[in-house]
Amino acid sequence: xxxxxxxxxxxxKEAIRNRWLLSFSLGFAFLTxxxxxxxxxDLETFSQFNKLSAMLVNVLMLFIPxxxxxxxxxxISGDREEGVLVYLLSHxxxxxxxxxxxxxxxxxxxxxxxxxxxxISSGVIGFWGVHMARSFLVLWGLALLFTxxxxxxxxxxSVFSNNRxxxxxxxxxxxxFLTVIGDLGLxxxxxxxxxxxxxxxALSLFNPVEVFKILVIRLLATDLEVLGAAGMYLDRMIGQxxxxxxxxxxxxxxxxxxxxxxxxxxxxxxW
Numbered sequence: 001x002x003x004x005x006x007x008x009x010x011x012x013k014e015a016i017r018n019r020w021l022l023s024f025s026l027g028f029a030f031l032t033x034x035x036x037x038x039x040x041x042d043l044e045t046f047s048q049f050n051k052l053s054a055m056l057v058n059v060l061m062l063f064i065p066x067x068x069x070x071x072x073x074x075x076i077s078g079d080r081e082e083g084v085l086v087y088l089l090s091h092x093x094x095x096x097x098x099x100x101x102x103x104x105x106x107x108x109x110x111x112x113x114x115x116x117x118x119x120i121s122s123g124v125i126g127f128w129g130v131h132m133a134r135s136f137l138v139l140w141g142l143a144l145l146f147t148x149x150x151x152x153x154x155x156x157x158s159v160f161s162n163n164r165x166x167x168x169x170x171x172x173x174x175x176x177f178l179t180v181i182g183d184l185g186l187x188x189x190x191x192x193x194x195x196x197x198x199x200x201x202a203l204s205l206f207n208p209v210e211v212f213k214i215l216v217i218r219l220l221a222t223d224l225e226v227l228g229a230a231g232m233y234l235d236r237m238i239g240q241x242x243x244x245x246x247x248x249x250x251x252x253x254x255x256x257x258x259x260x261x262x263x264x265x266x267x268x269x270x271w
Contacts, residue, residue: 003093007101008108015071015109024067025113031059032121056121057216060143061209065150065179067110069171072154075102076265077161086270095266099155103258107151111144118143135220142219142247146212149250152257153208159265178209201234208253215246 015021076099079085088098118140154171161167204210218235235242 003097004101004104007088007093007098008105011075011102011105012109013105015106016112018071018074018109021067021071021109021113024063025116028059028063028067028113028117029120031063032056032117054217056139057213060146061213062179064114064143064146064212065209066172066175067113068147068150069154069157069175070168071106071110072103072151073157073161073167073171074164075106075155076158077167078164080161080270081163089270096262099262099265103151103155107148110147110151114143114147115140138219139216142212142216145247145250145254146208149208149212149254149257152254152261156257156261159261159268178207205249208250211246211250215243215250218246219243 076085079088085098089095118136122136153174157170157174158167161170204214214234238245
């Protein structure tokens with residue numbers, strides 16, 4: 001564990017100085033401040049808080065995957081490109097310890113950035129006298145879980161990349177596909193292939209962005225119609241336990257991606 005923490009500290013310091021993370025952090029903090037300032041001035045009821053949380057969720061659905069995919073994709077690929085990986089592995093450091101340390105340190109850096117944005121938003125909401133601490137903490141916790149998932153995906157991209165540019169390009173493409181093209185592609189595929197509801201829901205569950213959206217809305221929204229077709233179907237099928245199933249599903253995907261990515265990484269030869 002000592003080796004893991006050393007690599008994690010190194011990764012944390014590097015991530016904090018990363019221009020991608022710095023730009024995303026400033027943009028996320030500005031947007032959360034702006035949305036909270038605009039949306040909280042007339043907040044008095046829980047339903048009005050739902051409107052603000054919906055705006056924040058849309059920001060999270062864009063920023064967290066972009067930050068997680070891009071930062072995670074640059075970790076191993078960047079070290080490979082610069083020869084740092086071979087140098088580190090020449091020391092008494094296993095690939096498993098390296099992978100775990102990189103993952104942990106970078107996640108903590110992303111969590112710091114995310115928490116800063118939430119702190120700014122909660123400060124603005126608190127200024128207006130709105131006391132929705134429980135719902136806000138739930139949203140923050142789910143955002144951290146989503147961040148781990150996106151980091152695991154980014155690390156998987158990094159495992160298969162030999163340079164930072166290719167890894168970053170793949171991460172941005174995946175981000176565009178899941179956040180922008182994904183819904184349109186799913187609707188088009190469902191229409192052309194005449195897919196049943198079960199098939200559409202199954203495909204939606206493999207999009208972590210969609211899973212995160214359904215999970216947050218199911219926990220915080222009072223109007224379940226905004227869940228969308230897949231979310232409404234899942235809610236009817238599973239009921240009140242839907243959030244627990246979705247949290248478990250996100251956690252399982254994160255665990256599988258992390259373990260498979262780490263195993264593939266340990267089987268690769270570095271030179």
